[in-house]
């Protein structure tokens with residue numbers, strides 16, 4: 001890396017910190033430097049925008065005010081508090097890490113890189129954020145906002161999706177970091193990325209870095225960071241069954257731990273294979289998954305849902321058991337739940353959407369099967 005010019009270094013440290021002192025938002029996790037609160041907020045903010053994370057943070061902290069309360073909670077309750085946020089591995093990891101901290105670190109969030117980084121769900125970014133903000137240590141926390149700001153300031157020609165580019169930016173941030181002010185500086189860069197140097201239509205005219213920003217000088221700020229060719233997002237068709245017993249309860253299945261959305265509840269079913277009809281796929285899935293034969297009733301609804309790396313179209317059908325008693329394969333948890341009790345379960349988002357359609361549909365239309 002070529003030496004950083006003094007003017008650029010001054011702008012990205014002193015001017016940026018002065019700007020942050022004037023413009024910082026009074027976010028709830030900024031009220032103190034409690035490591036537990038910082039850890040929860042940084043985990044929440046990894047894949048969630050600030051405005052969306054805010055009410056979740058307050059709800060989560062009132063439900064689990066201390067590390068010990070989180071460690072002693074049931075996973076179901078933690079997932080329920082996370083419901084609707086997506087990326088549920090974050091909630092599962094928080095729960096496991098809290099237990100580990102209680103067991104191995106006497107309930108105190110570690111203040112050493114190796115110990116913190118070894119906890120479930122704690123990557124370089126979270127470790128750096130906690131150590132710098134809560135413990136005042138000199139680690140640069142580099143998230144997407146920070147990468148965008150730095151790649152624009154330098155008008156970096158390398159694609160941001162390349163690992164080598166991200167390594168360069170992390171090294172640059174660590175090199176620029178004003179010693180002894182890492183916590184403030186990390187937050188200042190993130191804040192600039194969130195409020196001013198936004199992905200679309202950055203407010204260059206009110207940016208404290210405008211005089212040194214090379215992307216601005218090209219007149220094409222938005223062209224940075226440079227992105228590589230986009231890969232097409234895979235799409236899957238999924239079909240599930242709304243199976244009702246004689247008492248009007250619905251059958252829910254719990255997704256296995258260690259898989260995507262692990263621990264969340266959903267209607268049983270699965271992916272439609274190439275060339276398969278929806279009805280055929282649902283009968284096969286329920287046979288394989290629960291050991292039952294079903295007759296299909298009317299459709300419950302259709303929803304589109306996008307996950308981080310793929311999209312699904314989810315179809316639901318009412319089903320009637322013709323043969324067999326449902327049993328979760330390989331110990332999978334299944335449960336009959338009264339419709340009015342469903343709200344107590346942490347549901348996958350696509351399942352929530354489907355059940356919302358069901359609730360809105362005229363009764364006769366959907367319950368005539």
Ligand code: SF4
Pocket residue numbers: 149152153196197198202203204205207208209210213214215216221
């Ligand atoms: S001048 Fe514009 S592009 Fe450059 S850092 Fe500021 S907001 Fe971003």
